[in-house]
Amino acid sequence: MILRYLKYFFTAKRRGYGVHSPFAYNLAIKIFKDKKNIEKYIEIEKLREKLLKSKQEIEVSDFGAGSKKMLDNKRKVREVVKYSATPKKYGRLLSILVDKFQPKTILEIGTSAGIGTLYLASGNKNTKIFTMEGCPETAKVARNNFANFHNNIEIIVGEFDKTLTKTLNKIEKLDFVFIDGNHRKEPTIKYFETILPFCHNNTVLIFDDISWTSQMHEAWAEIKQHEKTKLSINIFKMGIVFLKEEFYNNEEIILFY
Template identity: 45%
Template sequence: MIHQSKSYLKFLRTSRNQHGVHSPFVYQLVTQCFYKRQQHTAYEIIKSYKKRIRKNKATISVSDLGSGSRIFKSSERKVSKIGKFAGTKLKRAKLLNRIVRYLNILKALELGTSVGLGSVAIAAGNENTSVLTIEGCPETAKLAKDNFNSFNFENIELINGEFDNVLPKLQSTFDLVFIDGNHTKNATLRYFEALLPLSHNDTVFIFDDIYLNKDMTKAWELIKNHESVTVTIDTFKWGFVFLRKEQAKEHFVIRV
């Protein structure tokens, strides 16, 4: 918590809005996507899904395959509590949904399904977008899959398996990669390297919880300086990474 607090104070000092952003690509992304607040029908779907999760009082046994939970002390967890504390927040879900539309994402990959809020944020209202989401915990994966079926999400495919076992089997290229699982430095870097061959010039990587701990922040710094990376956007909660070869290497810290 001390690391997060110090990092957030630094973020507040160094972050900016669209003013002072001289990259046309980033300026348009911030003004036309990040800050676009108009309502969209997809938001109601996301809200309904989130409401379903929050009302689910069932208890499941969660297998933590990554860094573990800072909030839950037991593997036995109420679904409603997972949705409240561990799932993608509504504000971020709306942002993710806008990003998919704005960047015309056709193929998305998510590492870390949890109860499915991130997957739904990508898929809702974006019928032309196919979402492949991977979850290591069997009970969590079953819960998410059942909920996807209840909401008739035909554009979401869920694989239950450990990331390191599933990633080598993937052959498709992805337009968006959302990494929201196993929040450790070595694992994050390993997934990034493994997924680079499945990316292209316009792929966007989104890393969750880049200031969760010192290790995750170190991973974020190494990714920013990776030779394949040109543009990064630090929004504190999420780190955005672009590989656009036509862009000069530049790092932005943006309030969202």
């Protein structure tokens, strides 16, 4: 991971300089300049602080690649949040992307305590969000967290293999997808391929932790070269995929974020 980061650090384009695609350049400018929505993150960060102090203990279901650091099934909510919630910097990015692309529907694969979901929702209060979580007790924590924020978030509880197709059939048309659960190569590629028939020309897909492990690095290598991927942006932690047919040369832009 350190070597991968060093390579990224020395090759990534800074603040959009050297990005030739006008679409990607404009997006980079928005990401780096858009500071106007700071207030809306404050409430989410207050919630994170509260959860990080929580002594509540829950029984979590083990799905394999949830976290490298947790070994038994009893967890303090504060540990769940500490190890799996999207950090503020990347939550902000999710919010900016939702604000920019104004999706009508968002699918999040992997809810955890719902911090990432709340950042997604902060980008556009009218977007309907479907978020999927396998662990019932974790989902309960997320549901409580959503209660004080939004009523347009639906949690689907169950193992992704059992719930994904059903959820996709229900949503029918995906505008924006955040894939942040079960960070292993085969499942990640499988989710991508399962999701694709429900996507359209303007769908935006975000993969989290693409540099976390060799498996995720390999998964990203396949996803960015997939025939349906027309443009991708790699910010080291996350990979953003665009399917727009007009970007026929399938370029990967590595941006420093």
